[in-house]
Amino acid sequence: MTNNADHTGFSKGKLGQILIKRLDEAALFSEPGPGVTRLFCSPEHRNILPLISHWMEQAGLTPELDAAGNLVGRCPKAQAGGKTFIMGSHQDSVIEGGKYDGMLGVALPLLALEALRHEGITLPYGVEVVAFGDEEGVRFPTTLVGSKALAGSITPNQLEARDTQGISLKEALITFGCSPENIPAIARDPVNTLGFLEVHIEQGPILEQSDHAVGIVTALTGIERHQVTLIGKAGHAGTTPMSMRHDALVGAAEMVLAIDSVLQGTDDLVGVVGKLDIHPNAVNVIPALVTFTVELRSPEAAIRHQGRDAVEAIVKEVATRRELAFDMENTYSADAVACADWIMQSLEEACTQVDQPVERLFSGAGHDGLAMQALTDIGMLFVRCKAGLSHHPDETITANDGETATRVLMAFLKQLTPP
């Protein structure tokens, strides 16, 4: 398969080169660029399956497209229903995304298994690597379809979600060659599942700042979203004295600034006012209505709730003082999911074995672990990405970091012992 391979393993530097080359090749399965656009159950999704299947076979796994659109590679032990450790990430991308978000977590564990195989190592437990069909939630207004299917948590309702063409998820799966009626049957048995590990680019700048190739994720952040509505008083912008105005935008501006100040001053809490809309939004009219969103994320529920309380207090105080009618509605909440201690510890040991410093950090983004934690213990390994950039054509990792992460995962898999 590769000239530089021998039965004692790949030479130093080779794993990273192979990894980058494979991800470059995978990126070709994309709608026209810039960047990578590969949506769930799309022609690009269809066309990349043989490539991933090939990687699976090189790793000693048998590929199979399941009822939920996941491409699953299983070793004989897993196929036989033995205790199995699951790895994987998503094959899909955002519109004009990068080469690494998702696909790294498919290609890297397959390469790690292939390298272990080359070293002649047989793992004492079953493994499977999953290329989840959908995690980004771009095509359908639902997400984590593949991981929810494995966790047995898909609702029939989700299969009715429709894309902008009016095609339902169920219809798309059938067209893709899947049998959505068999989704309940692919739910994994928790008793025989050892855990789930996802390798993913960090999507943030923390590892770059600390100059570490990899980081061990402690938790997937909890998220809550709110919609704030402010109603001021319409008025002619030329004829209403400044002192008599109830300008909803000026009120919103004071809130945005105060909310940012709370977020800047609180550890382990991030957030953003990402969406703000004004009515009537005309150059010569006093803004009468402003709506804006507040998103808060923290790995600690208590910190997130304190943040929410602070935001509520700001909205109430500013709106009352400025005589604006106001409303704050919670539109979404998802609790944080902690990574399993034993997976974090085992990843730490693996880092130490390959001479990597240990860094723990939390994930501010959601991942398939949010669904998989209903099934089993989860863990994540982050890989440094350039400038923290993700969801962008310029998203990049180095071959060296890819190699390091692969070797950490190999060490992790070697020392993992089934209970």
Place this chain on the structure above:
Amino acid sequence: MTNNADHTGFSKGKLGQILIKRLDEAALFSEPGPGVTRLFCSPEHRNILPLISHWMEQAGLTPELDAAGNLVGRCPKAQAGGKTFIMGSHQDSVIEGGKYDGMLGVALPLLALEALRHEGITLPYGVEVVAFGDEEGVRFPTTLVGSKALAGSITPNQLEARDTQGISLKEALITFGCSPENIPAIARDPVNTLGFLEVHIEQGPILEQSDHAVGIVTALTGIERHQVTLIGKAGHAGTTPMSMRHDALVGAAEMVLAIDSVLQGTDDLVGVVGKLDIHPNAVNVIPALVTFTVELRSPEAAIRHQGRDAVEAIVKEVATRRELAFDMENTYSADAVACADWIMQSLEEACTQVDQPVERLFSGAGHDGLAMQALTDIGMLFVRCKAGLSHHPDETITANDGETATRVLMAFLKQLTPP
């Protein structure tokens, strides 16, 4: 014509009642409500002409639709080319506007002339009252067509402005029965024009606050508009640490608040950030690009320019400190137009004669005087409106205030002497 009239004039209270009744009747010439919608060269414009013509005839004037779509009522002296004082306002409304903005300034001077006629008074100069076709600029992306025609300042380019149906102003005028090729011929002779006075609702709350029925306008405000662009740094809202963000919206919020503070603290300066747009405007994305408008209005150019300097300083300081790229572009400027001292003084005397307290205020809105000042001295009389509301179906004046304004105008016309 009216049973309560005699040759010594209308009884107290009657003028206000007639005025309100006439404006109620005029409001029926509207697209389906709420409120009044009567656009330039529309069927509603066409259909209201006989009503206004009737008022003109009652006032002793001869109505004529001119080449620019104005309905002009002229007394014999004006028709003969004598020294003429012009009054009037616009017949058109905004979409779902009120009964008074514009039409008050047509109906009121006609009623004042009719009342003077009933008193047996013959003015020693010519008068004409104009119902300008367009001031609001709703149908065509151009405005003040009628007053610019009288002032001789229409450009051929303006006649090519097209409405959303693709109909040019020129075509609309021809369909309406006008001869746009004759527009240059209707420009008035400055030598024979004594001045221009417009009666208009205040569109603001100042007269209501001071409890005065009318106010004498000192100037039509100068206006300038700017577009500010802020470019921050895109980033995942979950994974970018707060301290590493360059959030364009947080920067904009600080600017909006500081600009409002400058405006609140400066006399004779009003302004607004009326339009603000965010990119990408998504709940979970750090705003990377914000554009917003700043409009500044003042009757004093120096004050407006100081305001602009302050806004520029704020934008520069905040953007630099927050490491946002920025641009501030001037998109529109119109200098203030002062009302003529002799018209203001004469209106003051008229107020005193009818036992009205004198109040001077500036107009924060633009009016036909902006065009007419190129031709002649201008003045404006504002009438108190409820809650400062305009451009709204609930826009209201009282019959009492209408009566007061009519009697102030009658006194003004009686004492006006041609030079």
